[in-house]
Amino acid sequence: MHAQRSNDLRPAPGPRDAGKRLPGALRTVSGTLRSPGPVDMSGTPVQLGLDELGTPLSDVTFVVVDLETTGGSSKDSGITEIGAVKVRGGEVIGEFQSLVNPGVPVPAFIARLTGITTLMVASAPGIELVLPSFLEFARGAVLVAHNAPFDISFLKAAARRMDLAWPGNQVLDTVPLARRVVTRDEAPNHKLGTLAALFRATVTPDHRALSDARATVDVMHALFDRMAPLGITHLEDLATATDPVPDDIRKRRHLADDMPSGPGVYMFVGPADEVLYVGTSKNVRTRVRSYFTAAEKRSRMTEMIRLAVSVRAVPCATDLEARVRELRLITEHAPRYNRRSKHPERMHWVRLSAEAYPRLTVVRDGAAGPGEAVVGPFVSRSRATEAVEALQSAHQVRQCTKKLPAVPSASASACVLAEMGRCSAPCVRPEARPATAPADDYADVVAGLARSMAHDPSPVVTALARRIAEHVEQQRFEDAGTDRDRLEAFLAGASRAQRLAPVVASPQIVAARPTETAGWEIVVVRYGRLATTAVCKHGQDPLAAVASAVAVAEHVVPPTSAGPACHPEETDLVVAWLRSPGVRLVETDLPLTCPVSGAEKYVVGRSTAEVVSAAG
Structure with a gap:
């Protein structure tokens, strides 16, 4: 296996306040300042964004900006x-100030308000020179x-006129x-002057840009001081501070303090050590913290958070492992706050009964012998029943539930379905069958039915498409909708x-997919169950990593039914991963193929209406 890889104009700090420690809002909020802050892989300082949850305010760089303009509209x-x-972190680390030539005279009332006259800006640089320098000054910071x-509308409008990409600062x-x-x-x-006076700002705003920005800094820190007792102490809290959550919810945010920042599963645990809710995320810390902000608006989740006494995390190597572990934990614990707990015993399958004259049955175990056709699993019995009705619309299989003898009794009589031409009537001798009953031998009927279930659904699609067209022509739209639902279910x-059959039948599948960091994500699957997953980092030997993964993979007992050796939805997750772009098969015991004329021919990228139209 192999993988393919694919001028600083920062203004100097102003002489007035560079390095001055401002009022202790940030120190009060976070306790101690951390410097120099987060760095990237090369050691270069980087600035976290509002979407990266869990960043103390002391670790955030803010650029407080103010503009003076010739009017109230950026247009x-x-x-x-x-x-x-x-x-x-409570310190001024730089200032930026520049007059700008707007290209038009400054109106008299603006000049009286700001003190900026047309003469003052006549020799000033244009916005095409000032804006790039300002954006460099503010790079990576929260504006x-x-x-x-x-203010932001004027800056964005100027960038558009210059064909300059807006950097997207929070x-x-x-x-x-x-x-x-x-x-x-x-x-x-809540005007700036009013707030500056209330908080005794060190600078009085006077409608000049730098003075007003300095006053806004003092106001911002004073607001941070007031919000700290409300639990607003991190960057993500500011994003939702104006859409408040109940105080008792916000104050429980400490439950997320020790969460890992990588992929994994998290469990909210109640006072009796019961699992209340299971979830997964590519960044567990980010996701768990979001439950304690206004981003969480579901009443059930709010109720759950009030009950929770702790949150447990299970770090995972890959996102696939996290999703599989989530599914297994939900199956194991059946948490009451997961909207749909996933239980394999609630799955339903459609298969042919093992009788002299087979019929379609809905079962829960999916038991089937080698080569026997099954359809499913379905999440509900009603959905499985719809699939049965779809098959019965195209094949004259018997619908009675009694067990029939291999040799029909001389006294047996045909049912009404046989008289209607919808059953081959295996319950009666050939000479006693109604003239309207299909003449096909029942063995041929069952063989055709099995082909529709396993390989070629076209007879079912054609039959239901014809019936739907007839219903529509007769304006029997409810009947058309019923047949449409049956076709979709089947x-x-x-x-x-x-889709699942070849994966379920394989004793072992080993596959690898490139990661974003030029490594490999390795997966070992046995009988449809995820046996292990691992990550091979860039520079490591991928084949050695594969051998190691196979050696430690879980031993999986072959399933005794048509279903996989796990929850069917786990195999769905595995199959979706195997079909994702870039996946390479390292080892497989059986070919991973689906019938060319199978059901996926009709469902991938096509709506039911398109299927019906094509069949008609």
Whole structure:
């Protein structure tokens, strides 16, 4: 196996406050400052984004920005000044300030408000020179502004006019944060000047960009101080702080403190050590923390979180392993807050009964001998029954449930279905069959039925397509819908059985898929069950990793039924992984194939309406 691989204009810190430690909001929130912060594989500092949950505010770089403009709309007004302050961990680490020539005269009322005149900006650089420098200054940081939609709209509009890609910085608006923690009794409004006076900011805003940005820094830290007792201490909390969750939920967030940041399974555990809920994620820490924020809006989950006393995590090597472990844990514990607990004993199959004159039956064990046709599994008995009705519409198989003798009795009489031409009447002797009964020998009927179940569903598709067309022509739309549901159920069950069969029959399948880091994800499957999974890192010998995985793989006993040696949905997960792009088969005992004319021919990439139309 092998895998194919595929100028700094940062402004200097301003002389006024560079390195000054600001009010202790961030120190109060996180206790101790961590420096220099997260780094990438090469040791270069990197900035975490709002979507990366669990980042203390002290580890986040904020760029607080303010603009002065010639008007209130970015469509017909220009920028006259940009001011910004970069802060991290309670310290100012840089400032940015520049006048900007808007290309138009500054209106008189704007000049009176800001003190910026047309003469002042006449010799200033244009936005095409200032904006790239500002974006470099703010690279990787969270942009903060008071009434952020106003300032960000001007910056984005300027970038569009310059055909400059907007870098996608996360944005924080201090206005809704202030509305959350500052009451009307304290301040008549939430304007920057009002809040700066309330919090005794070190700078008084005066409608100049840098001064207003410095005042916003003080306001932001004061807001952080007020939100800390509410449990808003991390970056992701700011994203949902204006859509608050109950305090008792937010304060339970400590349950997620020790969660791993990689793929795995998590379990919420109740006071009696019972498993309340099982879930999986590519980043367990991120996912678990989200339950304690306003991102979680499901009432059942809120109820579950109030009951939980702990959260347990099971780290996994790969996402496939995590999803399989989740399924197994749900099957084992049947958590009451998982919307649908997955139980293999609730699965249903359609197969031919082992009698002299077989009939279609719905069973739970899927037991079938070698070469015997089965359809399924189905998640409900009603869905399996619909598949039976679909097969009966195309094949004159008997529908009675009594056991028939090998030699019909001389006194036996045909049923009404035989008289209607819908049953081959094996229960009576040939000379006693109604003239309307099909003349086919029952053995031929059963053989055709088995072919439809195992290899070629076209007789069923054709028969139901014809019936649906007749119903539609007669405007019997409910009947057409019923037959459509029967066809969908049969095709889904038949395609699932044909898709799983070669994997279930294989004693061992070893496969590998390239990872994003130029390594390999290795999977060993036995009789449809995931026996082990491992990751071979870049630079390691993949064949040695394969040998090691096979050596430690779980021993799996061959199944005694048509189903796999595990929950059928586990095999579904395995099959989906085997079919994913880039997978390479390292070892297989049997060919992994499906019938060319099988049910998947009709279901992959086609709707039922398209199938019916093509068959008609």
